Amino acid sequence: MADELVFYTNPQSRGRIARWMLEETGADYRTEVIDYAARMKSAEYLAINPMGKVPAIVHAGKVVTEGAAICAYLAEAFPEAGLAPRPDERADYYRWLFFAAGPVEQAVTNNFAKFDPSPEQARSFGYGTYATTVDVLEQAVSAHDYIAGDRFTAADVYVGSAVGWGVLFGTLPRRDAFTAYFERLSGREAYRRAAAKDDALVEEKTPA
Known part of the structure; x- marks a missing residue:
C-alpha cells in the first residue's frame, strides 16, 4: 500500500x-x-x-x-x-522536545559513563553540566501538568520516556516532580497498550 x-x-x-x-x-x-x-x-x-x-x-x-x-x-x-501543538503551545513543545533529545540525552549518557566535564569543557558542551540539566528538566515538568501546557502532546511522549526511564534506571534522580509527571503519563491507555505489546515481545524471546 x-x-x-x-x-x-x-x-x-x-x-x-x-x-x-x-x-x-x-x-x-x-x-x-x-x-x-x-x-x-x-x-x-x-x-x-x-x-x-x-x-x-x-x-x-x-x-x-x-x-x-x-x-x-x-x-x-x-x-x-x-498530538501536534496548537499555536500557543508551539514554543514550549519544540523547546522541551529538543531539550530532551539534545542536552538531556547528552548529560545523562555522559554522566552514566562517569564523564564529568571540567568547567572549561562545560562551556563548550550543549548541556553545560549534568546538575544544571537535571534542574532545568525538573522546572520544565513542574511548570504545567504537561510539557507544553495543560494537555498531552507528542512532546510528552519523548520527554516522558526520558523521565520515566531515567528514574527507573537511576540515570535521573527520583525527584517528586519527575515521578508525578510520569505517573500522569503512564496512566494513559495508549502507553499501557504499547508497553503490553513490547513486554509480550520480550517474553516471546526469553528462554523458558
Missing part, C-alpha cells in the same frame, strides 16, 4: 518511545522486530537506517529515524489524533 506504515524496533530499546507514539496516533502499522545479533547490522536494515539503530519508521515510502523526529513526524502525519 502506498501509505503503509512500517515500524522497525526491538522491544528492549528506545523503540518503545516510537511504539507509544504510534499507539497514541491510533494509526494502523506493521511491526518488524530487529534483533541485535544479526539483522540490525544487515545490509537490508542499514539501507533503512545506516546507523544500524532502532527505532525507524517507513511511511508512504519515506524513512524517519530518531525518536524525537518520529514523534514530531507522526503528530503531523496523523493530525486527527490531536
Whole structure:
C-alpha cells in the first residue's frame, strides 16, 4: 500500500518511545522486530537506517529515524489524533522536545559513563553540566501538568520516556516532580497498550 506504515524496533530499546507514539496516533502499522545479533547490522536494515539503530519508521515510502523526529513526524502525519501543538503551545513543545533529545540525552549518557566535564569543557558542551540539566528538566515538568501546557502532546511522549526511564534506571534522580509527571503519563491507555505489546515481545524471546 502506498501509505503503509512500517515500524522497525526491538522491544528492549528506545523503540518503545516510537511504539507509544504510534499507539497514541491510533494509526494502523506493521511491526518488524530487529534483533541485535544479526539483522540490525544487515545490509537490508542499514539501507533503512545506516546507523544500524532502532527505532525507524517507513511511511508512504519515506524513512524517519530518531525518536524525537518520529514523534514530531507522526503528530503531523496523523493530525486527527490531536498530538501536534496548537499555536500557543508551539514554543514550549519544540523547546522541551529538543531539550530532551539534545542536552538531556547528552548529560545523562555522559554522566552514566562517569564523564564529568571540567568547567572549561562545560562551556563548550550543549548541556553545560549534568546538575544544571537535571534542574532545568525538573522546572520544565513542574511548570504545567504537561510539557507544553495543560494537555498531552507528542512532546510528552519523548520527554516522558526520558523521565520515566531515567528514574527507573537511576540515570535521573527520583525527584517528586519527575515521578508525578510520569505517573500522569503512564496512566494513559495508549502507553499501557504499547508497553503490553513490547513486554509480550520480550517474553516471546526469553528462554523458558
